[in-house]
Amino acid sequence: MRFMKWLGLSALALTMGGTAQAETVKIGVVLPFSGANADLGHQIDKAFDLYVKLHAKDIAPHKVEIIKRDEGPPTGVQAKIVATELITNDKVQILTGFGFSPAAIAMAPVVTQAKMPMVIANAATAWITNLSPYIARVSFSMWHMAYPMGPYAFKTIGCKTAAVAYADFPPGKDSKEAFTTGFEKAGGKIVLSIPMGSPVQVPDFTPFFQRIKDAHPDCMYVFVPSGAHATGVMKAYGELGLRKAGIKLIGPMDIIPDDKLQDMGDAAIGTTVMSHYAVDLDNAQNKAFIKEWHAAYGKDSYPDFMSAAAWDSMHAIFDAIKKLDGKVADGAKLVDAMKGWSANGPRGHVMIDAATRDIVEDEHAMEVIRKPDGKLGVKILGTTKAVKDECKVLKIGRCGT
Numbered sequence: 001m002r003f004m005k006w007l008g009l010s011a012l013a014l015t016m017g018g019t020a021q022a023e024t025v026k027i028g029v030v031l032p033f034s035g036a037n038a039d040l041g042h043q044i045d046k047a048f049d050l051y052v053k054l055h056a057k058d059i060a061p062h063k064v065e066i067i068k069r070d071e072g073p074p075t076g077v078q079a080k081i082v083a084t085e086l087i088t089n090d091k092v093q094i095l096t097g098f099g100f101s102p103a104a105i106a107m108a109p110v111v112t113q114a115k116m117p118m119v120i121a122n123a124a125t126a127w128i129t130n131l132s133p134y135i136a137r138v139s140f141s142m143w144h145m146a147y148p149m150g151p152y153a154f155k156t157i158g159c160k161t162a163a164v165a166y167a168d169f170p171p172g173k174d175s176k177e178a179f180t181t182g183f184e185k186a187g188g189k190i191v192l193s194i195p196m197g198s199p200v201q202v203p204d205f206t207p208f209f210q211r212i213k214d215a216h217p218d219c220m221y222v223f224v225p226s227g228a229h230a231t232g233v234m235k236a237y238g239e240l241g242l243r244k245a246g247i248k249l250i251g252p253m254d255i256i257p258d259d260k261l262q263d264m265g266d267a268a269i270g271t272t273v274m275s276h277y278a279v280d281l282d283n284a285q286n287k288a289f290i291k292e293w294h295a296a297y298g299k300d301s302y303p304d305f306m307s308a309a310a311w312d313s314m315h316a317i318f319d320a321i322k323k324l325d326g327k328v329a330d331g332a333k334l335v336d337a338m339k340g341w342s343a344n345g346p347r348g349h350v351m352i353d354a355a356t357r358d359i360v361e362d363e364h365a366m367e368v369i370r371k372p373d374g375k376l377g378v379k380i381l382g383t384t385k386a387v388k389d390e391c392k393v394l395k396i397g398r399c400g401t
Contacts, residue, residue, distance in 0.1 A: 021061075021326070022061040022062055022063070022326070023062045023063075023325075023326030023327065023328075024062070024063055024064070024065055025062060025063070025064045025065070025093055025094065025321055025326060025328055026064075026065045026067060026090065026091060026092040026093050026094075027064050027065070027066050027067070027092060027093070027094045027095075027096060027317065028067050028068075028069065028083065028086035028087070028090065028092035028094070028095045028096070028097075029045065029048060029066055029067065029068045029069070029096055029097045030068075030069050030071050030079055030082060030083050030086070030095065030096075030097040030098055030103065031044055031045055031068070031070070031071050031097040031098070031099050032070070032071040032072065032073075032074070032099045032100065033045070033068070033070040033071070034070050034072065035072070035073055035200075036199075036200065036201055036202055036227075036228055036229075037073075037074060037099065037100070037199065037225055037227060037228075039226075039227035039228065039259070040099045040122070040225065040226055040227050040306060041070075041071065041097075041099050043227075043257075043259060043303070043304055043306050043307050043310075044097060044099060044121055044122055044306050044307065044309075044310040045068070045097075045310075046293075046296075046297060046303070046307060047303060047306075047307040047308070047310035047311045047314070048066070048096075048097075048121075048310055048313075048314050049066075050292060050293065050296050050311070051310075051311050051314040051315060051318075052064060052066065052314060053296075054292060055314075055315075055318060058318055058322065059318055059321050059322050059326070062321060062322075062325075062326035064321070067086060067090050067092060069082035069083070069085070069086060070082065071097070071098070071099055071100065071103050073200050074099075074100035074101075074102055074103070074169065074198075074199045074200060074225070075102055075200070076100070076102030076103045076104075076105060076106035076107075077106070079098070079100075079102070079103030079106060079107065080103070080106040080107055080110065083095060083103075083107050083110065084110055087110070087111075087114050087116055092116075093116075093117075093328045093329065093331075093334075094116075094117050094118075094119065094317060094328065094334065095107070095111065095116055095117070095118045095119070096118070096119040096120075096121055096313055096314070096317060097121055097122070098118070098120050098121065098122060098123045099122045099123065099306075100122075100123055100169075100171075100199070100225075101123045101124060101125035101128060101169070101170040101171045101174075102169065102170065103123065104118070104120055104123035104125075104128050104135070105123075105125070105128060105131065105170065108128070108131035108132040108135065109131075109132070111132055111134045111135065112131075112132040112133070112134055114331075115134060115330075115331040115332060116134055116331050117134055117136070117328075117331045117334045117335050117338075118132070118134055118135045118136070119136050119137075119138060119313055119316065119317055119338070120135060120136070120137040120138065120139055120313075121138060121139050121306075121309055121310045121313035121314075122139045122306050122309060122310070123137075123139070123171070124139060124140055124141050124142045124171045124174070125141070125142065125170040125171045125174050126141040126142060126143045126174055126178075126389055126391035126392065126398075126399050127391070127397070127398035127399045127401075128141075129356060129357050129358050130392075130398060130399065130401055133332075133335065133357075134331055134332070134335055135357060136316075136335055136338045136339075136352055136357040136358075137352075137357065137358050137359055138309060138312050138313040138316050138350070138352065138359055139306070139309035139310075139313065139359065140276060140305075140309060140359055140361065141174070141358060141359075141389045141391065142171050142174040142175040142178050142223070142252070143174065143178040143389050143390045143391040143392075144276065144359070144361065144363060144387055144389060144390075145175075145178075145252035145253065145273075145274040145275055145276070145363060146174075146175045146176075146178035146179040146182070146221075146223070146252060146274070147178040147179070147181060147182040147390040147391075148182060148274055148363055148384055148387065148390075149179055149182065149183075149221070149250060149251070149252070149273075149274040149365075150178075150179050150180070150181065150182020150183035150184070150185065150186055150188065151182050151183070151185070151186035152274065152365050152382070153183060153186075153188065153219050153221070153250055153272075154183055154186040154187055154188040155186060156365070156381075156382070157218075157219065157248060157250065157272060158218065159183075159188060159217070159218035159219035159248060159250070160187075160188060160189065160218055161188065161189050161190075161191050161217040161218050161219070162179075162183055162188055162189070162190055162191070162217050162218065162219040162220065162221055162250075163190070163191055163192035163193070163194070163212040163215055163217045163219075163220045163221070164176050164179060164180060164190060164192070164193045164194070164220075164221045164222075165193075165194045165196055165205075165208055165209070165212065165220060165221070165222045165223075166193075166194070166195060166196060166222070166223045166224070167195075167196055167197070167198070167199045167223060167224045167225060167229070168195035168196060168197055168198060169198060169199055171223070172195070172196075172199075172223050172224075174391070175223035175252065176193060176221075176223065177396070177397075178390070178391065179221045180193075181394075181396070182390075183221075191215050191217050192211065192212060192215045192217065194208050194211060194212070196208050196224070199224070199225045199229065202228045202229050202232045203232070204232075204236075205232055205233055205235075205236035205237075206236050206239070206240065208236075209236045209237060209240050209242060210240060212242070212247065213240055213241075213242055213245055213247065216245065216246070216247065217247060218246075218247070218248065219247065219248045219249075219250050220242065220247055220248070220249055220250070221250050221251055222249065222250075222251045222255055223251055223252060223254060223255075224254060224255065225254065226253075226254040226255075226257040226260075226304070226305075226306065227257065227260065229254075230254060230255050230256065230257055230260055231260050231263065231264065233255055234255070234256075234264040234265075234267050234268050234271075235267070237249055237267055238265065238266070238267025243267070243270060248270070248271075248272065249270075249271045249272075250271070250272045250273065251271075251273055252273060252274060252275060253273050253274075253275030253276075253277065253278070253304075253305045253366075254305075255271065255273065256268055256271055256273055256368055256378075257304040257305065257306075258278060258279040258302045258303065258304040258305070259301070259302045259303070259304045260304075261302075261368070261376050261377075262375060262376055264376065266370075268368045268376060269368050269369065269370060269376070270367065270368060271367070271368045272365065272366065272367050272368075272381070273365075273366050273368075273378075274363055274364070274365055274366075275305055275363065275364060275366060276305065276308075276309075276347045276348075276361045276362060276363055276364065276387075277304075277305040277308040277309070277346060277347045278305070278364075278366055278377075278378045279302055279303065279304075279377070280377045280378050280379075280380075281346070281347070281348070281364070281380070282380075283344075283346075283348055285344050285345050285346050285348075286308075286346040286347075286348075289303065289308070289311060289345075289346040290302075290303065290346075293307075303346070307346075308345065308346040308347050309347070311345060311346055312343065312345040312346070312347065312350055315343055315345060316338055316341050316343070316352065319337075319338075319341060319343070320334050320337040320338050320341070323337045324337055335357070338352055338357070339352060339354035339357065340352060340353075340354040347361055347362070348361070348362050349361075349362070349386075351386075353388060353389075356388075356389065356392050358388070358389045358392065359389075360386050360387065360388050361386070361387060362383055362384065362385050362386065362387065363383070363384045363387045364380050364381075364382070364383045364384075365380070365381040365382045365383075366378040366379065366380055366381060367379050367381055
């Protein structure tokens, strides 16, 4: 998939000191635009496009040229090829996107060698930012959500035992480890841990969930890629009657993304997640974001947690371009310009930790409810402010290197 989009304002603008030198900044976007996970890429891409459309004037007289490539399946192979082409052939100055961790992991040595800034808008394996000094992440790591869910499940939801089911690739393993660490530290016991295949295709979750039903834990913590996988999880959970069996479904926001929630039906009600974003989050920036989203994409289209992170990612890139007055040829300087960046966005207040180049954000415990208008939504049960990636705080495994 290959296409180019020019966005920005006029190449000339007058400033107080005379005529500013206009720069065109080339940004390479690498996202999954095809296959079972295409929905994820499009949710991120819509947010990128919307931000650039609404905020082009913020970097005037400079402009951006967006060049998009298909990340392909979540193996990292195609992503490395197309991202390398963006650097060598298209001469981009910034890379962003990266829906899946294997893609970001594969690119780490490449961006280090090329001294190319890489702004992650989704890929969530915690230790990715340790792989290169040229990587900054504005989205989240699995530890942001999964680790605080552990003690919350034990202390607040009342889950003394839990099963963990996860997609068997780096962020799934990360999510499992993060939840298990937090849950066991609080006093809980993991009775079952089930890898559920690769994320390349949506599996039949029934046999995995039947094993959990037979083990009868208080809670089942599930991580899968968002989108079609989440729909499959909820379908199997409902059909097997796990809620009626007294097994609570918990996890990160991936299992109830806003753009899929309305199709999940009553099976989703009562599901509790830990997340930094939901359409129902009550802040001025989110209300404005949703209004602009509906205006651009229709009243039945909704952003999700990946869209919100993508919006903030482009915001951070634009602020760095503005701070450097469009002169972004030095990749190290652009990354330095992003360290300590903070802003208010759809998620609320976010900041890039200067030491780890990873995001700091609020995390909310949320429960799926049926709202008065008949639609499904979430109720905020509690908030933990300014959550860092606890994997790096605790220096666990590769997070400590």
